[in-house]
Amino acid sequence: MSITKRQEQILSLLEEQGFLSVERLSKLTYTSSSSIRRDLTRLQNLYLIRRTHGGASIFRELNHAVPLSSRMEKNIAEKRKIAKNASVLLRDGQTVMLDGSTTAGFMVPYIAKHKDMILFTNNMQTAITAVNYGIKTHCIGGESVNQSVVTSGEQAYSAIVKIFPDILFFSSQCVDYDGYIYDPILEENHIRELMLKNAACSVFLCDAEKIGHRSLYRLASVNDIDVCVFDQEIPEFHTKTKVIY
Template sequence: MLNMERHKIIMGLLKRKGTVKLKELMEVSSSSESTIRRDLAELEDLGALKRVHGGAILSQARTIEMSMVEKSVRNVQEKKRIARLAASLIMDGDCVFLDAGSTTFEVIECLVGRDITVVTNGLMHVEELVSMDLNAYILGGKMKAKTKAVIGGIALDNIMNYRFDKAFIGANGVHIVDGYTTPDMEEALLKRKAMELSDECFIVADSSKLHQSHFAKMFNLEAAVWITDAVDEEEKRSIMKKTSIMEVSV
């Protein structure tokens, strides 16, 4: 296979999944490990990706964020499995904060018939919650057109009226040093406040977010339990020195 063809395959997988493993690239391109490592090094030099342990992640500007529609079509099955595990932690009678994200949105369909109260800053989320006859509140404030998330000072003031048994929060980046991050500072502040107002806090984010670090820090890894899909065993041991991980079963 030509060098250009392999590069096209690598970037196609990265754009679809956000992260790829070295073994996966070797299989789909029928190439040796040394060849794929050389391809990754070349693409990293071009700024197209970032090499990490056992594979690569897509390079993104720290302040750029995908729209809700773009997020919703990536790693769909992983998000659904994560959502089912997250929903299983919610008990009847709980007061829950559900962050405005594509993975947290998947949690909602797992809550049919539950006796719970949900507070959210997601416009799409509250519409779905109400359509399912769940007790739901939405924060007031500034609406982000791209992600349909409510943020800003009014939202921060508004959330202070609540206390939560559990918070389920999305993250754009999960980093061993930088912690949980997101591109938007105002949104990061709201996520941090939701964590502080909750008895238990869970990050719901698929493993493609690992090694990613964005502009605004939400909080440290130890402040929440990370619910995710399969993580490399060596990386898991490193992360679990700082926080707990709940992995979904395949």
């Protein structure tokens, strides 16, 4: 979850300028364009920036007035708390699906505490972590999304439609006050749609800072999800869905 000094510099530049091209970032940081592209992919996977054609822009609506170091540390603490809260839904012998989000990845230590668990995920790093915990793990193949550790594409889609997990844990970039879940990455949104169709129980993992925002692509309504798990109580957010915090 940590980022490099150069990635921190890129974020600072984007905070100041709003949008910068890969070429401009390369000149400002004295770094090759290929390295900048890898940095931008990393920052997008952490939901800190939005990749656009030829460059990147900052997620101003989610990141304003929050120092980077504090935001990173706080996000880790929140994700751990959310995973702990969600762990009450785990039972021995379950088949568990985790989406490609980093938040869902924090469920792995809690899954490992149960017997005879089977895990499916389209996040390669989550899969490696799960294997190291001794969990029987299936990593869903496919194309890397924006050169990240998350897989998507036709191979992934055809695999997911054949999997019927007992429980799905997933997250997304944000959710508005009307209860609609959004994400800026089309491929990841489609993967989640397929996962949701086959899961016996769906669990949405969300920290409070994601509430009240919208992004590029709408995924679903929280009213169609079985359980929502937050890191704290959110009085202004109302849903008919079961809530854990």
